[in-house]
Amino acid sequence: MKKTIYVLILSLVVISGFVFSFSSFANNSKAKTEIKKETKPVKRTLSSAEKKSxxxxxxxxxASPDGIKFNDWxxxxxxxxxxxxxxxIKNEINAFDKMEAIVTSVTFQFPTTNPLSPKWLVVKINCEDYMMQFIPEDFEKFKNLNVNDKIIIKSRSAGFSNNxxxxxxxxxxxxxxxKVLFERDLSKNDGC
Incomplete structure (x- = not known):
């Protein structure tokens, strides 16, 4: 009889341990999920006054000279x-997908460029040329790239300018x- 009670108590302790462990695991997973949800950036909608402004x-x-020049361009x-x-490429940009590119220039400069100016990498994606700007320190990471090298690019946004x-x-x-040559650390500039 004592052995039976001892086995039942031991079984109860083991089962309680499993239940406690599973419960702790489930709560911990839920907490991690909630943390992940909280860290996603929240898109704020603009008020009508902000939109109007x-x-x-x-x-x-x-209506300014720069605006007229831009619209003409x-x-x-x-x-x-x-x-x-x-x-x-807008679908790839919106999804932050990988795009295969061919390097077409690692020496592109504007005529008035000084040595401390940003550096430009020019690439071809699907028969179209695109530019990517880097500060000189970051551009050093591409010193071994050559024209016609195939690279993979991921980009979050794009812009155009008449210049x-x-x-x-x-x-x-x-x-x-x-090999990852460059990856922007968004934590250093508030996600920009």
């Missing part, structure tokens, strides 16, 4: 070509021969 600022800028064949190049011949891709991730 932004629209007024945009209209004011569009945007409607020109060169501007339309740059905008069309964005349409070709640049190609669409400008954000420089977020670059890989060559399965």
């Amino acid at each position: 932004m629209l007024e600022q945009r209209k004011k800028w569009e 945007k409607n020109s064949p060169e501007g339309k070509k740059v905008q069309a190049s964005y349409e070709k 640049h011949p190609y669409l400008i891709l954000s420089s977020d991730y670059i890989e060559h021969n399965d």
